[in-house]
Amino acid sequence: MENTKNLKTMKLKFNPVFLLVILLPFSNCQNDNHNPELPHDTAFYIDYRSLTGQSDGIAVIELDPEAPDFGNISSKLELGAGVLPHHLYYNQNANKLYTTALGGSYLYQVKTEKDKNGQPKLVSATPIDTGENTVGENLFFTNDGRFFMTFMGGAGGLKDGSVGVFNANNNQLIKTIKAPIQDNPNKFIMYPHGISVNEEKGLMMVTSTIHPDLTSGFGNTCTLIDLKTYELKETYQVADSPTDLSSPVEVLLLRGQFPQYALATTMLGGDIWIAPYNAATKKYDAFTKIFDGSTQGLGWTLEMYIDDNNRLYVSFADPGKVLVFDISNLPQLKLLKTLTADKGAHHMVFFKTKKGKEVVAVQNNLLDIPNLNSGTISVIEIQTGKTLGTVNLRSKYGILPESIEGTNGPSNYMHH
Structure with a gap:
């Protein structure tokens, strides 16, 4: 089948030895705590990996193309070589900052402050005990004082993976949710x-993506979990067939003002899938494909963001595009525009320039995989689609951006 052929092509493109030593950094966060009235700075936090064998870390960078210091890094916090910080998150009240990591301690709370000029400054990072759980991925903070974290590596087994439940007040690990496929091939983690939560319905969903070494195993499902009991309710196929190795990477349970659907992106499938919520069963029905990336020459579907106007932004790492859809008539998706970023288009933040232009900044890098690792951040005017500025972190600093977040609270809309 086509996806299997694409997967074989992918394996031919990349050196397996190279892949075996790379862990998978993608992204993630929920942002129900986004406040559209919050005045955001035009400086942003980025997680980064070093290209020269030096320490990986977090940095503060100016991203307003109209600013004289556009593209300049004003503060850095080193976490250590090989830590590979993965994604930045604020807690529910946006008064604590965290980063997940693929190595090191897998999860850190980050202390920040303002310098004498009122600019954001990185101070320190405190490791958080994740127990046996390895390869930190996405976080989701709930209103009841918990947060959840996906661990792609689980305890390190061949077909492993887990979800950690933490106390958001003291960062203590409360429970590890495990459900090996060996025990039940019909319901498993x-x-x-990817992770998303609908607190009103008491449901959580996680994706089954890929083994951390990128070669030992591939997923093609999403699993629904009871938010209170942590029992698995159902595992859904998110692929054309049981043998289609689509690798769902992000999931979004629409909630609040939005129609009650689950959306999922498939990394290797290059598609967008949807499942309606069923009030009778109190679960979601089966997933169906609503956007086929291959028909548009697109692949490596990654992140989803929804703004306050029912517009869905989806990044496609290959060839580096952000598609903007109208979701006001789900399950129908209406393509509104296509924004051009760089290869590896991944995470996004939304803000206004000092002159009031509404822009999206796109972080362009996926795993430092060849042809998906531009190492740039593209700042694009949403209305016109014009690229107002590009920062090349690879050539300027010898680093690659892994994720991006605001310095004055979340700078994106609903994300997970």
Whole structure:
């Protein structure tokens, strides 16, 4: 089948030895705590990996193309070589900052402050005990004082993966949710990456993506979990067939003002899938494909963001595009526009320039995989689609951006 052929092509493109030593950094966060009235700075936090064998870390960078210091890094916090910080998150009240990591301690709370000029400054990072759980991926903070974290590596087994439940007040690990596919091939957790929660319905969903070494195993499902009991309710196929190795990477349970659907992106499938909520069963019905990336020459579907106007932004790492859809008539998706970023288009933040232009900044890098690792951040005017500025972190600093977040609270809309 086509996806299997694409997967074989992918394996031919990349050196397996190279892949075996790379862990998978994608992204993630929920942002129900986004406040559209919050005045955001035009400086942003980025997680980064070093290209020269030096320490990986977090940095503060100016991203307003109209600013004289556009593209300049004003503060850095080193976490250590090989830590590979993965994604930045604020807690529910936006008064604590965290980063997940693929190595090191897998999860850190980050202390920040303002310098004498009122600019954001990185101070320190405190490791958080994740127990046996490895390869930190996405976080989701709930209103009841918990947060959940996906661990793609689980305890390190071949078909492993877990979800950690933490106390958001003291960062203590409360429970590890495990459900090996070996125990029940119909309901399981394996290689979880994406996570989303609908608290009103008491439901959580996680994706089954790919083994951390990128070669030992591939997922093609999403699993629904009871938010109170942590029992698995159902595992859904998110692929054309049981043998289609689509690798769902992000999931979004629409909630609040939005129609009650689950959306999922498939990394290797290059598609967008949807499942309606069923009030009778109190679960979601089967997933169906609503956007086929291959028909548009698109692949490696990654992140989803929804703004306050029912617009869905989806990044496609290959060839580096952000598609903007109208979701006001789900399950129908209406394509509104296509924004051009760089290869590896991944995470996004939304803000206004000092002159009031509404822009999206796109972080362009996926795993430092060849042809998906531009190492740039593109700042694009949403209305016109014009690229107002590009920062090349690879050539300027010898680093690659892994994720991006605001310095004055979340700078994106609903994300997970």
